[in-house]
Amino acid sequence: MLKRTAWCLALVLLCAGNTFAQLPSIIEKDGRHALLVDGKPYLILGGQAHNSSGWPAMLPQVWQAAETMHLNTVEIPIYWEQIEALPGKFDFSLVDTLLTQARAHNVHLVLLWFATWKNGSNHYMPEWMKKDAAKYPNITGLNNKHIDSPSPHSKATLEADIKAFTAVMTYLKQVDTQHTILMVQVENESGSWDSMRDYSPTAQKLFEENVPQALLKPEVLKALSIPAGTKGTWQQVFGDRADEYFQAWSISSYIGQVAAAGKAVYPLPLYVNAALRDPLTNPHSNTYESGGPTDNVIPIWKVAAPAIDLLAPDIYLSGSERVLKVLELYDRPDNTLFVPEAGLVADNAKYMYEVIARGGIGFSPFGIDDNGHGSTPEELNKRLAPYAQEYAVLAPMMRELAQWAFEGKIKAVVEREDHAEQTIDLGAWQATIAFGSGRENTTKADVPPDGKVMIVQLSENKFMAIGTGCRITFHPTGENKDRAWQYLKVEEGSYDNGVFKPLRILNGDETDFGGPRFGNTPKVLQIEVIVR
Ligand code: DGJ
Numbered sequence: 001m002l003k004r005t006a007w008c009l010a011l012v013l014l015c016a017g018n019t020f021a022q023l024p025s026i027i028e029k030d031g032r033h034a035l036l037v038d039g040k041p042y043l044i045l046g047g048q049a050h051n052s053s054g055w056p057a058m059l060p061q062v063w064q065a066a067e068t069m070h071l072n073t074v075e076i077p078i079y080w081e082q083i084e085a086l087p088g089k090f091d092f093s094l095v096d097t098l099l100t101q102a103r104a105h106n107v108h109l110v111l112l113w114f115a116t117w118k119n120g121s122n123h124y125m126p127e128w129m130k131k132d133a134a135k136y137p138n139i140t141g142l143n144n145k146h147i148d149s150p151s152p153h154s155k156a157t158l159e160a161d162i163k164a165f166t167a168v169m170t171y172l173k174q175v176d177t178q179h180t181i182l183m184v185q186v187e188n189e190s191g192s193w194d195s196m197r198d199y200s201p202t203a204q205k206l207f208e209e210n211v212p213q214a215l216l217k218p219e220v221l222k223a224l225s226i227p228a229g230t231k232g233t234w235q236q237v238f239g240d241r242a243d244e245y246f247q248a249w250s251i252s253s254y255i256g257q258v259a260a261a262g263k264a265v266y267p268l269p270l271y272v273n274a275a276l277r278d279p280l281t282n283p284h285s286n287t288y289e290s291g292g293p294t295d296n297v298i299p300i301w302k303v304a305a306p307a308i309d310l311l312a313p314d315i316y317l318s319g320s321e322r323v324l325k326v327l328e329l330y331d332r333p334d335n336t337l338f339v340p341e342a343g344l345v346a347d348n349a350k351y352m353y354e355v356i357a358r359g360g361i362g363f364s365p366f367g368i369d370d371n372g373h374g375s376t377p378e379e380l381n382k383r384l385a386p387y388a389q390e391y392a393v394l395a396p397m398m399r400e401l402a403q404w405a406f407e408g409k410i411k412a413v414v415e416r417e418d419h420a421e422q423t424i425d426l427g428a429w430q431a432t433i434a435f436g437s438g439r440e441n442t443t444k445a446d447v448p449p450d451g452k453v454m455i456v457q458l459s460e461n462k463f464m465a466i467g468t469g470c471r472i473t474f475h476p477t478g479e480n481k482d483r484a485w486q487y488l489k490v491e492e493g494s495y496d497n498g499v500f501k502p503l504r505i506l507n508g509d510e511t512d513f514g515g516p517r518f519g520n521t522p523k524v525l526q527i528e529v530i531v532r
Contacts, residue, residue, distance in 0.1 A: 023268065024037050024181075024183065024268060026309050026310070031332075032405075033360075034359070034403075037108070041406045042361070042402050043072075043394075043399075043401050043405070044072065044110070044338070044361060044364065045071050045072045045391045045394055045398060046071055046074070047069050047075070047364055047368035048112075049074065049077070050369055050371040051077060053076070053077075054076045054077045054098065055094070056094070059097070059098075061370045062074060062076065063101060064370075064380070065380065066107055069384050069388045070392045071391055071395075072398060073182060073362065073364070074102060074107050075341075076111065077111075077113075079114050080126055081124050082094060083167075083168065084126050084164050085127070087126075090167045090168075095111075095172070098111075099180055099181075103180055109181045110181070110364075111181055111183075112184075113185060113188075114187075114188055115164065115187055116157060116158075116161045116187055117149075117190035117191070117251075120149050120190065120192050120193045120275070120292070122136070122149070122150040125150070135156045136156055137154055138151060139151045139152075139198035139200065140199050140200040141194065145194075145195065147192060148193075148194070149191075151200065152198070152251045153198055153203050158254055161254075162258050162261045165261060166264075168184075170265045172268070173266035181268065182268075183270065183271060184268055184271075185312075185340060186272055187255055189273055190251050190255060190291070191290055191292025192289065192291055193289055193290075195290070196243035196244050196247060196285050196290045197243045197244070197246050197250070203250070207233075208233055208234075210232060211233065211234055211238070215300065215303060220299050224238070224300070243290070245300060247290050247291030248300045251291045251292065252300055252301040253304045253305070256305030256306065256308060270307060271310045271312050272292075273312045274295075274311060274313050275289040276313055276315075276316070277296070278317070278322065279322060279326050280322055293312075298311055298332070298335065309336065310338055311330065312330065312338045314339075314340065315351065316343050318347075319417070320417060320449065323348075327354050327355060331358045331359070331360065336360070337358050337359065338361050339351070339352075340362075341365075342363065342366065343365070343366065344367050344368065344383065344384075345386075346450055347448060349365075350415065351363070352390065353453070353466075353467075356405050357410045357411050357454055359405045365387055389521050389522060390522055393523075396494065397495035397500075397524075399498055404456050410454050410455070411425075411426070411454065412452065412455070413433050413453060414451070415450060416435075416449060421435070422435075426474075427457065427460060428461065428476060428480065429461070429463075430475050431455055431473070431474050432472065432473050433470050433471070434471045434514065435469060436451075450468070450469060451467070451469025451518070452469070452470070453465055461488075461528055462528045463526070463527045463528075464500070464525070465516075465527055468522050469518060469520065472518075473515030474515070474527075483531045484531070486532060487528070487529055489526075490505065490507065490510075490511050490525055491504070491505055491525065492504055492505075492506050492523060493525075495524065500524070506525070
């Protein structure tokens with residue numbers, strides 16, 4: 001009897017253990033994605049530290065910013081030059097410090113592996129590699145021009161990165177059984193500035209060979225706008241895009257091998273980030289970082305680097321048309337949308353709503369910590385405020401948002417530069433969103449275009465709306481199109497651990513003049529409408 005009880009207890013503990021120790025993973029259903037953390041959809045309300053802030057002396061500033069922002073996930077670099085300062089001798093003390101302190105501050109981590117590429121350069125390679133340029137070369141530009149970007153054709157560099165990244169992932173598996181670390185970014189904004197590709201003799205020989213079969217599959221050629229059946233050399237198949245596509249293939253194959261080696265020992269979600277090109281004009285590749293995961297070469301990266309779970313856009317472009325286009329291009333059935341970096345400016349916060357509505361798994365402004373500038377707490381608070389006020393509202397409902405986003409129940413609109421009214425179709429209802437003059441106490445001319453709203457469809461007639469800087473109103477559609485309607489109840493409230501807690505019922509002046517308004521700080525409204 002005792003034996004059976006002990007056996008049952010062991011089984012229960014084992015099951016509980018499995019539940020709590022589930023590896024973060026990305027799942028896909030009907031073209032939508034979710035990041036599962038502890039087995040449930042999770043939304044990264046993130047913040048990325050500055051490049052040189054992953055050192056113990058700088059971490060207090062990072063945690064202070066994290067707390068001020070109410071974020072749930074800190075993105076922070078780990079440095080090859082520090083981890084393997086001597087060849088083959090690995091030092092994971094910074095990883096230990098990050099884990100201990102992140103847990104003490106109750107946040108998750110996304111680690112950024114600054115290694116072969118950091119913004120297209122080799123600057124985070126260990127000194128012993130930088131000192132041996134013959135063994136770990138940079139690419140060669142046209143006319144033998146020196147280019148500050150590592151060669152993806154160097155076997156020695158690839159082997160060294162594979163060895164180091166595998167050691168990192170092996171260590172993470174060993175020390176992070178509670179899964180503080182959700183994902184790892186492999187390299188940072190890979191690609192090359194100042195040269196579309198490597199023109200070294202080794203690279204040139206490969207460039208003159210035939211395009212690999214894997215890229216000639218009809219679906220891949222179609223995605224690259226090349227007629228099916230085309231074959232031959234890079235130049236013959238890809239014409240004036242040959243240099244860039246060759247560079248993309250070379251870099252993605254390299255990073256794909258680094259990622260696959262790391263994933264084989266510890267299968268955490270892995271991603272790469274992109275320094276974007278203008279998504280509206282199909283610019284020439286000598287105007288942006290060539291070979292990185294820009295929108296036009298996503299199909300190449302998908303073929304060459306299957307161990308990379310997602311390609312992620314870093315949002316430093318401006319203009320709503322441009323940014324919304326980027327989000328559309330990276331939100332694909334075969335690519336989970338995630339914004340690991342966005343300029344820390346107030347205007348960018350609105351795009352987080354679009355990311356959530358598209359079923360994206362997270363958003364993170366870049367450079368949250370003070371970076372040793374000695375700002376006052378007031379200055380820091382002011383800088384972080386646009387995100388702090390969003391996260392304060394979204395964090396207590398993060399799990400619900402992530403689940404709704406995965407189920408496709410959220411729709412969003414963001415204010416355009418012309419403040420034009422927009423609509424959201426919600427089945428039996430259509431919502432009209434007025435910006436500009438919809439703001440409390442302002443007129444159309446004097447507001448920045450930073451309004452936004454996301455509407456969650458709770459049932460046919462019931463919605464949750466979260467937003468700022470706009471006014472919403474509803475109209476019945478379909479057979480009820482011409483019928484009278486009214487608000488049954490509009491409740492303003494907030495979430496507390498996943499439960500909506502109403503603060504008051506909005507009525508009278510707060511709903512009578514064209515529908516409920518959202519001011520400068522985010523509000524959560526539960527709205528029920530009826531036809532009469
Ligand atoms: C994008 C890079 O990915 C970041 O590491 C950082 O260098 C920013 N640009 C610049 O602020």
